[in-house]
């Protein structure tokens with residue numbers, strides 16, 4: 001099928017258990033090479049759980065069982081021969097709270113690059129600048145690259161966190177409520193930088209903010225009770241959903 005080849009990441013029949021408690025039920029969802037997919041749904045519906053399964057973050061939590069297929073470039077990321085360090089570079093994660101390390105802005109972005117193969121100072125400078133530009137924060141930090149990243153505003157810290165992930169040249173960015181800890185103005189600035197990235201990257205973003213989902217995503221997936229209720233074009237999901245549950249949620253009846 002031609003359509004299938006356009007997907008960078010395809011998940012099939014995903015079930016996930018925290019001990020005996022099942023948290024995800026038979027999720028089938030695919031992500032195109034470029035663009036933004038929003039994952040929406042009420043608290044506890046499984047959005048974070050699903051997002052974290054996409055780069056094997058649950059590997060670190062004892063008692064979690066993940067089932068299903070996760071095809072990335074047609075390889076299953078859960079197969080034994082998949083290199084985890086490589087996976088986390090190619091599928092990077094940005095968290096809800098900005099998470100800069102307590103070092104300089106420059107070192108925050110250079111961190112992942114220095115873990116890899118040897119790289120010259122000149123190349124490092126170039127890559128750091130490129131990542132900060134892509135994350136839309138270069139102009140604000142270019143004169144304070146040596147300053148501690150913790151001294152930046154929340155919105156700047158979050159864009160530096162995005163730059164840190166971008167520096168390792170991922171294909172996919174996973175973002176779990178990346179603007180929920182920010183004021184509305186900083187949120188919009190972060191949103192704008194995400195919009196710029198969608199041309200080149202596959203972004204998967206969990207958000208509680210419906211306006212945000214509507215503004216930035218092309219595709220929206222609605223989760224409820226660990227199930228994927230509906231997925232489709234963002235416009236359709238918000239204006240003309242097929243399922244009553246989706247309609248109730250997007251119109252603010254619950255969640």
Ligand SMILES: Nc1ncnc2c1ncn2[C@@H]1O[C@H](COP(=O)(O)OP(=O)(O)OP(=O)(O)O)[C@@H](O)[C@H]1O
Nearest residue numbers: 018021023041042043044045046047048049050061
């Ligand atoms: N480490 C864990 N151990 C046991 N249960 C968990 C764990 N993490 C999450 N859960 C449960 O799995 C379900 C889904 O949680 P998840 O965090 O994925 O929801 P969410 O949609 O991201 O919610 P929110 O919008 O509040 O962030 C919930 O019932 C939650 O209590």
Ligand SMILES: [Mg+2]
Nearest residue numbers: 047048049206
């Ligand atoms: Mg969550």
